[in-house]
Amino acid sequence: MTTVIENDSQKSGRLEVGTPLLEVKDLHVEFHTRDGVAKAVNGVNYSVAAGETLAVLGESGSGKSVTAQTIMGILDMPPGKVTQGEILYRGQDMLKMSNEERRKIRGRKIAMIFQDALSALNPVLSVGYQLGEMFRVHQGVSKAEAKAKAIELMDRVRIPAAKERVNDYPHQFSGGMRQRIMIAMALSLQPDLIIADEPTTALDVTVQAQVMDLLAELQAEYNMGLILITHDLGVVADVADKIAVMYAGRIVETAPVHELYANPAHPYTKGLLRSIPRLDQKGQELYAIKGLPPNLLKVPAGCAFNPRCDVATDLCRTEIPALHHVTDKDGKELTGRRSACHLWKETLHG
């Protein structure tokens, strides 16, 4: 089965743009804790095609990272447990694969970039060793060859004086450079898909832009799929193609990025966009969504957002809204747009 995958990617190089590379279908993940069952992910669906960037947006605890960890197979189980759903990589369900099969996909086909590069790099091994490790684990190349490839990669992510710095340890690099090294590690085997879990959160703003640009550039060059997990609306605006907004373990809205910014179809998204500081509102009080994200041990009945929602009705308090297609004013379906709100019409058009 793995050979099929390998041949596939060797012959055609990459899949054509638009073919789903990864599809998450109706994923449910629970955590069994002492206080009860926390339903972290409740029926998430999304897909990423080659060359496409999906931004998964949400507050802490919305389930965005748990979904990513489940895709990577690095979720701690127990306490985590996948109760339902499929994760299809090129049509094959990864949740049904053996550990060995999944391990071959990790790093080689799907790679991950972590939030805090300092803690995600092993402090006792040199950066060159850790970069070279990718080649040694997956391709069995020699030590010298691995090192040469590590230098090449460091050049690729624009680390100055790569040759001199290849034997340096992670703590000797600056935050931005460490994150670039993480990107280099993820890219080393030219995977089809990269999952970046808040890749710029630990960086300061000027460096954030550099790192995002680099990531976007490399993604375009290798035609990779990218899942960008973030809570920062500013980061995604320039690089993402489409956005999935998550709340309490569900996707509440998906849309092409510019449409979402221009015209949100869910009160939560609307609230998020309103709470961005804007220059033309100088001097006014900054809007904030009232209340706190729900405790996953007792998610409110009905729509999980209803206690914080300005427009919630009785229906919202009893029935969980499905993620359905939305239409424009003339009743024409808007492609790629879905909203999980009973009142999407009012939100979108009102």
Next chain:
Amino acid sequence: MPDLTKTAEETPAQAPVAAAAKPEKARSLGSDAWHDLRRKPIFVISALLILLLIVIAVAPGLFTSVDPRAGDLREHFHTPPNYSHFFEGDWFGYDGQGRSIYARVIYGARASVVVGICVTVGTTILGGIFGMLAGYFGGWIDTIISRVTDIFFGIPLLLGSLVILNAFTSRTIWSVVFALITLGWTQMTRVMRGSVITVKQADFVTAAKALGAGTGRIMFKHILPNAIAPVIVVATISLGGYIALEATLSFLGIGLQDPTISWGIDINSAQKLIRTAPFALFFPAGMLSITVLAFIMLGDAVRDALDPKLR
């Protein structure tokens, strides 16, 4: 993650300057520790002492030409030391059987050093393996290993060794080593397990997993080097303890037996005449104290160097 150097180094134009201004070679934890240690008098003194002891243990013939087992009847009944003869047979005096105390102290080092090193290496390997398995896999593997550890931990080291050594009809260095390893691995297991559990939760372990590293590679390349420092510290400190324990067992007559030369045996035979011939007790006991102290000092210095939190 506060990183104050970030902005200065970030601009590519400045970075080569920063790199060039730092000709110092990249340092790993190990070389960093070594760098610190070399400057510590306590480490230098204890390391030299230990080096000397090891040389004595390996080649006692370099230090004395006298046979430690040959009793000279002319010298019997505790002839006091003759300090004008350096490194001669009578330098430390003679014991009750007319044997050179100096030669016996020199030859006695071997048993102590061999027992100390072998027991430490043995317990570290055994405890390291069990601790790694328990810490890494957790679950029922951890439960079984931890409970067995608890059971062995409950057996007093001295009492347990008495029982085990009693089962041997003739006791050699190796039976003492065996007894001490059998009872001593528990501490190492606990230290290693705790250390592995801490390191296992680090992001870089998850990252290695996410990039496709296998269990073996994660355990040995990523967890072990980060988890080994406390184990090394405990091992170095306990080495002195094992040497003292061997002497204790030999003193009690349950450790090494007479043809083997051990400081413990000599201390035992000298104790009865402490009033008339205190030197017969003083020299082997003094050597034992110096040896144990040297290892404990070394352990302390190593701990300071490997554990930056204690600085």
